[in-house]
Amino acid sequence: MDWLDEIKWNGDGLVPAIAQDAITGEILMMAWMNREALALTREHNRAVYWSRSRQKLWFKGEESGHVQELSEVRIDCDADVILLQVEQIGGIACHTGRRRCFFRVLNGGKWHIDEEIIKNPQEIYQ
Amino acid sequence: MDWLDEIKWNGDGLVPAIAQDAITGEILMMAWMNREALALTREHNRAVYWSRSRQKLWFKGEESGHVQELSEVRIDCDADVILLQVEQIGGIACHTGRRRCFFRVLNGGKWHIDEEIIKNPQEIYQ
Numbered sequence: 001m002d003w004l005d006e007i008k009w010n011g012d013g014l015v016p017a018i019a020q021d022a023i024t025g026e027i028l029m030m031a032w033m034n035r036e037a038l039a040l041t042r043e044h045n046r047a048v049y050w051s052r053s054r055q056k057l058w059f060k061g062e063e064s065g066h067v068q069e070l071s072e073v074r075i076d077c078d079a080d081v082i083l084l085q086v087e088q089i090g091g092i093a094c095h096t097g098r099r100r101c102f103f104r105v106l107n108g109g110k111w112h113i114d115e116e117i118i119k120n121p122q123e124i125y126q
Numbered sequence: 127m128d129w130l131d132e133i134k135w136n137g138d139g140l141v142p143a144i145a146q147d148a149i150t151g152e153i154l155m156m157a158w159m160n161r162e163a164l165a166l167t168r169e170h171n172r173a174v175y176w177s178r179s180r181q182k183l184w185f186k187g188e189e190s191g192h193v194q195e196l197s198e199v200r201i202d203c204d205a206d207v208i209l210l211q212v213e214q215i216g217g218i219a220c221h222t223g224r225r226r227c228f229f230r231v232l233n234g235g236k237w238h239i240d241e242e243i244i245k246n247p248q249e250i251y252q
Contacts, residue, residue: 003235018143018153025151027134027144030207042161042232074236076227077220081156094203102209106168109129111201 004035008080014050015080019093022071022085023098028093029057029101033082038073045070047086063126066090097121130161133209134206140176141206145219147210147226148211155227156220159208164199171196173212190250192216223247 009015017033020026031049033041037057040048044059046064047068051058061067072085094101096117135141140158147154157175159167163183165176170185173194177184187193198211220227222243229241 002236003232006237018144018154018156020153027146027153027209030142030144030202067208073229075230075232075234077222077224077229078227081227083153096203098203101207102200102206103203104201106129106199106201111129111132 004039006079007035007038007082008074008078009035010080013053015082016083017047017049017082019047019068019084019086019088022087026100027102028086028088028099031060038082040107041084042073043126047084061089064090064092064095066124069094092118092124095121095124097124102114130165133201133208134204136206137167140178141208143173143175143208143210145173145194145210145212145214150212151174152226153211153228154194154214154225157186164208164226167196168199169208170238173210179195187215190216190221190232192218192250202244218244218250221247221250 013034014032016030018030019028021028033052037048037050041124047060065096067089068086071088074083097119098115098117103113104111105114134178139160141239142156143159144156157226158178160176163174163176173186175184193215200209206230211236223245224241224243
């Protein structure tokens with residue numbers, strides 16, 4: 001059986017994919033993959049997601065240059081979540097220009113931003 | 127506005143929640159939360175998920191004792207993914223008796239198990 005067939009794609013043919021920095025262990029982001037995105041990720045050795053908002057393949061870093069070089073792919077016990085170990089080129093995973101998407105922390109019943117913007121998004125996406 | 131109102135719950139009222147070991151940085155598991163689960167997680171300072179298969183609140187570790195003590199809650203840029211930093215009591219997050227749910231790695235076009243079973247599930251769930 002093909003390794004892709006072992007994955008339990010949801011009703012929309014997608015699974016969540018978590019990207020973790022292979023060096024620091026930081027969780028950079030979570031996005032979605034369909035079968036083609038995961039196959040392309042392996043083929044290109046770079047993260048390719050499925051954009052639910054744009055309904056098309058999302059070659060991460062295509063515009064920004066902030067590609068994610070793949071070092072490992074894992075699957076969980078239920079075969080419905082993917083975990084990628086990646087090297088984040090440019091050190092920016094988030095479209096807001098921050099290192100990672102998880103830049104808000106809960107404190108005293110409020111969300112607080114505790115990560116700085118490394119690069120202005122207007123400079124990233126020209 | 128309530129901090130819970132800022133979260134973009136999906137059509138089923140759920141968001142994915144990633145549990146990361148606060149000390150080692152390992153990704154232990156990903157599960158789902160609804161509004162009540164997240165509110166209870168904060169209240170109890172322990173991870174509470176929503177079980178999609180059983181359609182009820184899942185007080186993680188209720189049966190096994192493998193609770194996840196909460197140290198931090200984050201949300202991503204789109205406000206639709208939660209990241210928890212936890213202390214995994216018992217050192218076992220997965221129902222298979224392994225440290226983490228991501229015990230299969232892709233290698234040569236096949237999934238390989240590379241984490242040992244720490245405790246037999248029959249001994250965990252008696």
